[in-house]
Amino acid sequence: MESKTLELIDLIKSRRSVRNFIYQKIDNETIKEILECGRWAPSGQNSQPWKVCIVAHPTVKRMIAEQSEYGGIIESAYVNLIIFLDLDRSYDRTKDLQAMGAFIQNILLGIHAKGLGGVWIGEILKNKEKINEIFKLPTEKYELMCIITFGIIDEAMEGKSKKERERRTIDEFIDWY
Amino acid sequence: MESKTLELIDLIKSRRSVRNFIYQKIDNETIKEILECGRWAPSGQNSQPWKVCIVAHPTVKRMIAEQSEYGGIIESAYVNLIIFLDLDRSYDRTKDLQAMGAFIQNILLGIHAKGLGGVWIGEILKNKEKINEIFKLPTEKYELMCIITFGIIDEAMEGKSKKERERRTIDEFIDWY
Numbered sequence: 001m002e003s004k005t006l007e008l009i010d011l012i013k014s015r016r017s018v019r020n021f022i023y024q025k026i027d028n029e030t031i032k033e034i035l036e037c038g039r040w041a042p043s044g045q046n047s048q049p050w051k052v053c054i055v056a057h058p059t060v061k062r063m064i065a066e067q068s069e070y071g072g073i074i075e076s077a078y079v080n081l082i083i084f085l086d087l088d089r090s091y092d093r094t095k096d097l098q099a100m101g102a103f104i105q106n107i108l109l110g111i112h113a114k115g116l117g118g119v120w121i122g123e124i125l126k127n128k129e130k131i132n133e134i135f136k137l138p139t140e141k142y143e144l145m146c147i148i149t150f151g152i153i154d155e156a157m158e159g160k161s162k163k164e165r166e167r168r169t170i171d172e173f174i175d176w177y
Numbered sequence: 178m179e180s181k182t183l184e185l186i187d188l189i190k191s192r193r194s195v196r197n198f199i200y201q202k203i204d205n206e207t208i209k210e211i212l213e214c215g216r217w218a219p220s221g222q223n224s225q226p227w228k229v230c231i232v233a234h235p236t237v238k239r240m241i242a243e244q245s246e247y248g249g250i251i252e253s254a255y256v257n258l259i260i261f262l263d264l265d266r267s268y269d270r271t272k273d274l275q276a277m278g279a280f281i282q283n284i285l286l287g288i289h290a291k292g293l294g295g296v297w298i299g300e301i302l303k304n305k306e307k308i309n310e311i312f313k314l315p316t317e318k319y320e321l322m323c324i325i326t327f328g329i330i331d332e333a334m335e336g337k338s339k340k341e342r343e344r345r346t347i348d349e350f351i352d353w354y
Contacts, residue, residue, distance in 0.1 A: 008188060008290040009210065012217045012283055028353075033186065035347045040189045041282065044299045048345055055354045086350070095299050097271060098322065101278020102285075105218065106189055109286075113185040122221045122272050135354075145275065168225055170212045173263070176205075177232045177312075 011113060016165050018117025018150075019070075020157035021077045026056075026150075030114060031079060034150075037110030043099035049089035050103050051142055053082040053135050063134050064147070067127040073119065077151035081107065082131060084142040100145050111150045117158070118150030188290060193342050195294025195327075196247075197334035198254045203233075203327075207291060208256060211327075214287030220276035226266035227280050228319055230259040230312050240311050241324070244304040250296065254328035258284065259308060261319040277322050288327045294335070295327030 031054060043049060055061055056079055064080060065071030074080055083104065090096045104120060111118040124131065128144035208231060220226060232238055233256055241257060242248030251257055260281065267273045281297060288295040301308065305321035 007184065008286060009214060011185065012214050012286075015217070015219075017219070032347060035351060037186060037189050039344050039347050039350075040192070040342075042192075042194070042285065042297055046343065048350070050350055052351045053354055054351055057354050060354045092299075092302075094274060094302065094322075097274035098278035098281060098299075101275035101280075102282035103278075104275060105279035105282045108219065108279075109185060109189075120219055122269075122275075125269075125271065135352075145271075165217075166223065167216050170209060170216050173216075173225070173227055174212060174229045174231055175312075177230055177234050177237045 011109060015108060015112040017119040018153050018158060019073050019119055020154040021073075021117065021151035022154045023076060023078060024152050026078050026116070026152070030116075034107055034110040034114060035081075037106040037113075038103045041099065041103040041106045043102070044095035045091055047089045047091055047096070047099065049086045049096050049099060051084040051086045053084070055080040055082060060134065064124075064131065067130050068121060068124045068147075070121055070123060070149075074121070074147065074149050077118075077149040079150050081148040081150070082135070083145045083148060084137065085145050087141050087143060097145075104146060104148065107148055111148070115153075116150055117153035118148050121147040121149060188286060192285060192289040194296040195330050195335060196250050196296055197331040198250075198294065198328035199331045200253060200255060201329050203255050203293070203329070207293075211284055211287040211291060212258075214283040215280045218276065218280040218283045220279070221272035222268055224266045224268055224273070224276065226263045226273050226276060228261040228263045230261075232257040232259060237311065241301075241308065244307050245298060245301045245324075247298055247300060247326075251298070251324065251326050254295075254326040256327050258325040258327070259312070260322045260325060261314065262322050264318050264320060274322075281323060281325065284325055288325070292330075293327055294330035295325050298324040298326060
């Protein structure tokens with residue numbers, strides 16, 4: 001058990017946002033295995049309120065990229081997961097959004113465990129209606145949550161831009177009772 | 178890399194809500210390692226908007242238990258993590274709540290990786306102000322997100338209540354572009 005936890009902590013700690021990719025195909029099986037991690041996320045009342053558009057097509061990617069100041073990153077990665085909250089499955093906004101966070105985190109861990117790199121893009125929410133339009137998804141039914149951009153890590157470029165990940169120590173946010 | 182992913186998927190898939198515990202001390206070191214998993218969760222602008230009260234004291238546990246219909250579960254577990262959103266660190270409600278979900282999921286995975294069992298209790302939010310009162314935390318500064326109850330699994334009791342975990346297949350929530 002001990003070693004299993006150490007591995008999980010290692011996986012969690014070594015994950016970081018990756019923004020430099022080598023443009024190279026990622027097979028559908030790998031993409032599905034990553035989404036399988038999301039599939040098992042917990043949600044209140046097991047509502048599973050997620051919907052994902054998997055984008056590899058360059059034209060669609062370009063349309064999305066135009067809506068973000070991180071368009072260059074979006075276009076340079078082989079895959080973009082466009083993640084929506086399925087409002088028909090929603091039952092409590094606070095709990096739905098937490099469930100979406102759990103779903104997103106499982107996917108980020110899956111990408112990292114596969115040896116790939118990804119980044120959670122939240123900035124795109126400023127243009128969320130325009131993203132719905134691209135996929136012809138009604139805004140009353142689907143609400144954009146984020147984009148997860150992922151692909152093969154360009155280690156040379158990442159090495160240059162790498163900076164220490166910073167977090168508060170646990171003592172800064174815990175109290176014992 | 179392949180085996181690493183398989184392990185992560187196994188860990189993610191085999192995690193389930195545990196509601197039957199053996200009342201036995203869990204050492205602080207183990208509790209800290211579990212919170213360490215949460216610490217490394219991603220958050221928008223790296224805001225890390227979390228605060229946790231770790232409750233093992235029976236009297237405090239009783240006071241919390243009285244606010245939930247799952248009070249029996251809360252009291253029977255050695256540890257309860259009372260998880261708050263730190264509103265001073267908040268910058269965008271949607272993104273904050275997603276970050277909290279990522280934080281919660283990392284902790285749930287950490288509990289499972291340790292061979293312990295836990296359950297995410299969201300129902301307590303109906304009495305969130307009363308939980309703030311117990312800890313003398315002002316509601317303008319801290320908002321209750323959930324309780325994570327965890328401890329040593331009572332395998333005999335869990336075996337009786339065990340039911341298949343259900344999830345939609347990924348094909349039910351993905352589209353390819």
